[in-house]
Amino acid sequence: MKIPNSHPRYDSLMAREALVEGVKEGLVVRQGLIAHGRGEAFDYLIGEVSIEPAVEAECAAAGHLLRARHPVISVNGNVAALCANETVEAAKAVGATIEANIFHRTEQRVRKIVGRLKNAGAKEVLGLDPDARIEGLDHPRGLCAKNGIYSADVVLVPLEDGDRAQALKGMGKVVLTIDLNPLSRTSRISDVTIVDNVTRCMPSLARFASELRGDDERIDRILSEFDNKKNLTEVLKHIARRLAKLESVSFD
Numbered sequence: 072m073k074i075p076n077s078h079p080r081y082d083s084l085m086a087r088e089a090l091v092e093g094v095k096e097g098l099v100v101r102q103g104l105i106a107h108g109r110g111e112a113f114d115y116l117i118g119e120v121s122i123e124p125a126v127e128a129e130c131a132a133a134g135h136l137l138r139a140r141h142p143v144i145s146v147n148g149n150v151a152a153l154c155a156n157e158t159v160e161a162a163k164a165v166g167a168t169i170e171a172n173i174f175h176r177t178e179q180r181v182r183k184i185v186g187r188l189k190n191a192g193a194k195e196v197l198g199l200d201p202d203a204r205i206e207g208l209d210h211p212r213g214l215c216a217k218n219g220i221y222s223a224d225v226v227l228v229p230l231e232d233g234d235r236a237q238a239l240k241g242m243g244k245v246v247l248t249i250d251l252n253p254l255s256r257t258s259r260i261s262d263v264t265i266v267d268n269v270t271r272c273m274p275s276l277a278r279f280a281s282e283l284r285g286d287d288e289r290i291d292r293i294l295s296e297f298d299n300k301k302n303l304t305e306v307l308k309h310i311a312r313r314l315a316k317l318e319s320v321s322f323d
């Protein structure tokens with residue numbers, strides 16, 4: 072379908088096209104479309120822009136990734152379909168390993184995700200030969216790479232399921248997530264929750280990483296000042312303020 076770029080919902084329509092295409096190619100599962108719909112609804116409430124709390128969280132996440140001994144970015148089908156190039160750029164900027172790691176696991180789909188990321192310029196992508204398990208999860212959901220997620224000290228898990236995020240926390244890792252729903256379990260238990268669209272977030276992460284690299288004092292300050300609970304409260308306040316403003320709008 073050809074979408075004119077003057078369309079007011081251009082970005083949103085393009086994202087839908089990319090995901091539908093992803094389903095056809097076997098990159099995205101149908102459940103991924105539903106998860107995207109939940110994300111879209113929150114993005115609509117937020118205003119489809121990167122709000123101040125999201126920018127602060129992006130800075131903190133970039134700081135954690137730069138500081139990490141072994142940072143890993145986990146990529147699922149939706150992320151690969153929506154922003155493979157930007158994810159690879161972000162991984163390069165922070166020096167992170169990329170691992171294809173999916174909730175509805177089939178080897179064929181992992182292979183597709185790895186292929187997409189390599190086409191986007193990734194040198195190495197883990198995930199095809201999982202040789203370790205995330206503790207406390209059943210077999211397919213727990214599979215991961217020993218030199219990837221399993222041994223990471225800091226993991227970025229965009230669009231993650233709550234149970235898996237919890238299990239990663241349980242292994243003592245610093246968990247960073249990108250999730251448009253500030254109320255999801257993943258959002259609540261992560262150390263840094265970026266409430267932003269993954270498509271807007273990945274370029275910001277790359278930008279902040281190049282800005283912060285080498286500036287240890289600033290990274291220290293950002294990490295010590297960041298408070299995830301407070302940040303999520305700011306996001307909810309932003310949504311509440313927008314809705315309160317709309318109350319005075321007439322719909323007839």
Ligand code: ATP
Nearest residue numbers: 106107110230232233250251252255256257268269
């Ligand atoms: P939890 O298990 O953490 O409570 P959930 O069950 O609501 O989460 P999942 O389907 O497990 O959700 O994960 C998908 C999450 O990703 C949703 O919270 C959704 O809001 C979010 N999401 C979907 N698309 C995007 C996107 N493009 N950018 C950022 N977040 C997104």
Ligand code: MG
Nearest residue numbers: 231232233234
């Ligand atoms: Mg879930």
